[in-house]
Amino acid sequence: MNEFDVIVIGGGITGAGTARDCALRGLKVLLVERFDMSTGATGRNHGLLHSGARYAVTDRESAAECIAENKILRKIAPHCIDPTGGLFLTLPDDDLNYQGTFVEACKGAGIDAEIIDPREALAMEPSANREMIGAVKVPDASVDPFRLCASNLLDAKLHGATILLYTEVTGFIMEGSRVLGVKTLNHKTGEEGSYYAKITVNAAGIWGMSVMEKAGITVGMFPSKGALLIFAHRVNRMVLNRCRKPANADILVPGGTVSIIGTTSTRVPLEECNNPQVTPDEVNLLIGEGVKLSPTLAETRILRAFAGVRPLVSSDNDPSGRSISRGAVCLDHASRDGMEGLVTITGGKLTTYRLMAEMATDMVCRKLGMHVRCQTAWTPLPGAEGHSFKETADTIWRTPANKPEEPDIYGDALVCECENISVGELEAAIKHLGAGSLVDLRRRTRMGMGTCQGELCGCRAARILAREGLGDKALSDLRSFMAERWKGIYPIAWGDALREAEYTQWVYKHVLGI
Numbered sequence: 001m002n003e004f005d006v007i008v009i010g011g012g013i014t015g016a017g018t019a020r021d022c023a024l025r026g027l028k029v030l031l032v033e034r035f036d037m038s039t040g041a042t043g044r045n046h047g048l049l050h051s052g053a054r055y056a057v058t059d060r061e062s063a064a065e066c067i068a069e070n071k072i073l074r075k076i077a078p079h080c081i082d083p084t085g086g087l088f089l090t091l092p093d094d095d096l097n098y099q100g101t102f103v104e105a106c107k108g109a110g111i112d113a114e115i116i117d118p119r120e121a122l123a124m125e126p127s128a129n130r131e132m133i134g135a136v137k138v139p140d141a142s143v144d145p146f147r148l149c150a151s152n153l154l155d156a157k158l159h160g161a162t163i164l165l166y167t168e169v170t171g172f173i174m175e176g177s178r179v180l181g182v183k184t185l186n187h188k189t190g191e192e193g194s195y196y197a198k199i200t201v202n203a204a205g206i207w208g209m210s211v212m213e214k215a216g217i218t219v220g221m222f223p224s225k226g227a228l229l230i231f232a233h234r235v236n237r238m239v240l241n242r243c244r245k246p247a248n249a250d251i252l253v254p255g256g257t258v259s260i261i262g263t264t265s266t267r268v269p270l271e272e273c274n275n276p277q278v279t280p281d282e283v284n285l286l287i288g289e290g291v292k293l294s295p296t297l298a299e300t301r302i303l304r305a306f307a308g309v310r311p312l313v314s315s316d317n318d319p320s321g322r323s324i325s326r327g328a329v330c331l332d333h334a335s336r337d338g339m340e341g342l343v344t345i346t347g348g349k350l351t352t353y354r355l356m357a358e359m360a361t362d363m364v365c366r367k368l369g370m371h372v373r374c375q376t377a378w379t380p381l382p383g384a385e386g387h388s389f390k391e392t393a394d395t396i397w398r399t400p401a402n403k404p405e406e407p408d409i410y411g412d413a414l415v416c417e418c419e420n421i422s423v424g425e426l427e428a429a430i431k432h433l434g435a436g437s438l439v440d441l442r443r444r445t446r447m448g449m450g451t452c453q454g455e456l457c458g459c460r461a462a463r464i465l466a467r468e469g470l471g472d473k474a475l476s477d478l479r480s481f482m483a484e485r486w487k488g489i490y491p492i493a494w495g496d497a498l499r500e501a502e503y504t505q506w507v508y509k510h511v512l513g514i
């Protein structure tokens with residue numbers, strides 16, 4: 001029961017993709033995640049399926065990786081991708097000469113970048129700044145990171161992988177200079193465990209460096225915090241970028257029912273990575289720069305702020321981390337550090353996760369002496385068949401496991417009006433996707449992510465949890481769910497947002513006693 005071919009540490013997109021790839025190649029896989037899936041950078045990013053254009057001038061290798069993967073993901077995960085297209089705007093403050101360099105670099109990296117008339121750009125994207133002096137169209141898109149991660153984990157499971165959530169790797173089982181497996185602690189039951197495998201893959205994102213320290217190995221990483229703001233409705237149809245070298249707050253991504261402006265890049269200490277905070281200065285900067293891309297943001301309600309930490313591989317001479325390559329890094333610790341049975345996969349982007357998983361799995365197979373071809377570049381993820389992003393959203397189910405078994409009138413009833421989520425979908429997420437709390441449900445279904453921020457759906461979903469046998473903690477769960485939502489509202493709580501937060505608090509306190 002405790003023996004596997006490969007153990008993957010981390011249930012973010014890199015770990016999920018690696019577990020899937022390994023399972024598709026016939027390996028017996030265990031994935032161990034200390035919290036829930038997508039709790040690290042995977043659930044705290046911009047949701048931009050990069051065309052690579054952003055990196056074309058400064059990081060050609062990463063740009064080429066992005067466009068190749070952008071094309072693949074559109075085929076294997078159409079249910080996770082909204083093919084919005086993107087525009088790179090040159091504003092009066094920017095140098096129009098950069099546009100030529102940018103388009104040349106895009107072409108060099110294989111990205112289809114087309115200069116268009118600013119009037120045409122405005123017709124395509126009415127929310128864009130009318131003052132723009134130049135525009136370039138690129139194949140950017142918007143991607144749902146939660147759905148993508150869930151689909152990968154589901155497929156890994158369907159191919160025999162074991163997934164342990166809320167289980168932390170606390171140490172390695174070692175014999176001399178070989179890793180034989182991992183020691184774990186289950187945070188829900190307090191149970192300790194030992195699992196053995198020929199190869200262990202470290203896909204623990206920015207925490208990968210502390211995980212590796214447990215094996216006496218140093219991996220130099222650069223924890224780069226990025227802050228973002230979510231606006232209460234979908235302001236833009238297309239992804240809007242500034243046509244200049246990557247800088248702060250220069251991308252506005254439409255995602256589902258909302259729009260997200262970001263981001264910043266600041267080195268933070270490792271201790272801050274578990275709970276990265278958004279500062280008032282960052283909020284001001286994001287609004288100030290965002291308004292330049294799309295002036296309508298000045299009048300749009302802000303829903304919440306959040307931050308994530310990028311798992312970049314270290315560079316000592318770049319204080320912000322902006323110039324560190326976003327390319328993927330795959331390390332064989334046998335040749336690098338003399339430690340057999342251990343591999344690290346890190347760096348990269350959400351957009352390039354599949355490639356990263358392929359790199360890691362190729363290395364695992366090489367080390368096991370196996371010759372099995374990677375299939376993930378053409379094998380659709382569960383939920384992909386015949387379903388576009390819009391259809392998936394409209395038919396109220398996200399992955400096959402979320403599909404209610406026997407839809408009925410009760411099952412079809414809406415719980416979350418903002419994100420169009422039914423009772424049946426929540427029930428299925430509890431039964432088949434291991435959701436044990438409201439926050440787990442949010443990650444699997446988007447419940448509470450829309451305009452009301454859980455104000456309306458939180459209580460209804462708590463009742464469904466109770467009905468499914470999780471009643472003893474439904475109330476405390478509702479409290480932590482609202483507290484989690486509050487964390488994101490706090491940094492933007494002034495004016496109308498503050499008034500609304502007060503109102504919500506009264507409702508919860510005086511109507512519900514919470």
Ligand SMILES: Cc1cc2nc3c(=O)[nH]c(=O)nc-3n(C[C@H](O)[C@H](O)[C@H](O)COP(=O)(O)OP(=O)(O)OC[C@H]3O[C@@H](n4cnc5c(N)ncnc54)[C@H](O)[C@@H]3O)c2cc1C
Nearest residue numbers: 010012013014034040041042046048169205226308350351
């Ligand atoms: C602000 C921001 C914006 C971004 N925007 C974009 C974008 O628009 N497009 C794009 O393509 N990319 C974007 N990225 C990059 C992208 O989010 C990351 O590259 C990607 O999500 C990394 O995934 P990961 O699985 O490697 O790491 P993570 O998602 O961080 O996953 C690591 C997991 O390991 C787990 N873990 C840690 N320690 C242990 C342990 N001891 N035992 C078990 N589990 C453990 C963690 O809980 C975590 O879930 C952005 C990143 C940030 C921070």
